[in-house]
Amino acid sequence: MPSPIHFYLDVSSPYGYFGAMLIEPLAAKHGRSVEWHPILLGAMFKSTGNQSLIQQPLKGPYSLHDFARSARFHGIPFNIPPVFPISGVAVGRAFLVLQEVSPTAAVAFLKDALTAFFVEGIDVSDANKAVTLAAQHGHAFGLSAAQIGDAMSTPAIKDALKAEVDGALAKGVFGSPFMIVDDEPFWGVDRLPQLDRWLTARF
């Protein structure tokens, strides 16, 4: 069984969202699974010295333009959310709660949360909104909204999200999306063509 593609994304990252919509067909083409990792770029910027794209002179206005053009290029629905960027803590914790009962449900929730944020403009950093979305996927596994909300506040889940962030940094992850497969690192949705060729030809 070949090892999975490790896919790291910050919920507030437009390029991470595009990558999330594109990674599964690419992985399937090569007989690989995807292992999803919610990360928090804001927390990681303390280690890397980076800052949010849109807060940077010149790069900020360009990025807003490029987000929208890249969405059209990839054929993915996209609107700049009215509140942006946001914290990915609530979605990250809800993802980890769901992951304990069903990794599939957790990924479905994560993609729902990305769509809610980047298409409908819903501020999913609001824990109540994240919980409501997560409950739609937890219901089939006997998890109510209240149970998900409670679990998100436990030290175990808080620590699990911190561990994802620290684990990502330890692997050299510094941006979103970031893909690692067989120890080969790829940063950015614009590296999917190189990832595709790597999985074919180890070029």
Next chain:
Amino acid sequence: MPSPIHFYLDVSSPYGYFGAMLIEPLAAKHGRSVEWHPILLGAMFKSTGNQSLIQQPLKGPYSLHDFARSARFHGIPFNIPPVFPISGVAVGRAFLVLQEVSPTAAVAFLKDALTAFFVEGIDVSDANKAVTLAAQHGHAFGLSAAQIGDAMSTPAIKDALKAEVDGALAKGVFGSPFMIVDDEPFWGVDRLPQLDRWLTARF
């Protein structure tokens, strides 16, 4: 006559080098010319707050790996130069001296300088080395190495390079390579597919 693709690059930028090797066939495909602009990222970082890729935590080691993999991906010869990064001042000034007598010779020189740096490892920030390379292209236009070296030290040429840098910043340029066509900006060699589609379909 359609307007040219404005192509901005820093001589010390690997992605700028890859773009320089790829932009002309793409432009020709769409009946566009290329107008080349030497820029100095180091000087521009003072305005943009950026810093050299390879000096950044995590992003630095990744970038060195990605330079080499991107070169293989695009089929372009590449070696990390022993002295890297370097100042693009000498090459930029020599380019502008040649441009006064022949824009074609100036571009041929610029591509030679990139190859000298990124394939042969020659430190073309050394004015003598830049002049020697430039003289090979200036000779046909009656320009000797000594004349090129003298012209590079004139206020007119020094100011012309400063004007390129300031003009680039005024257009929103913050990285290398950077392409602008019909006021549409594209940053990075990985945006060539979007530039290609833009020139076809204005998507």
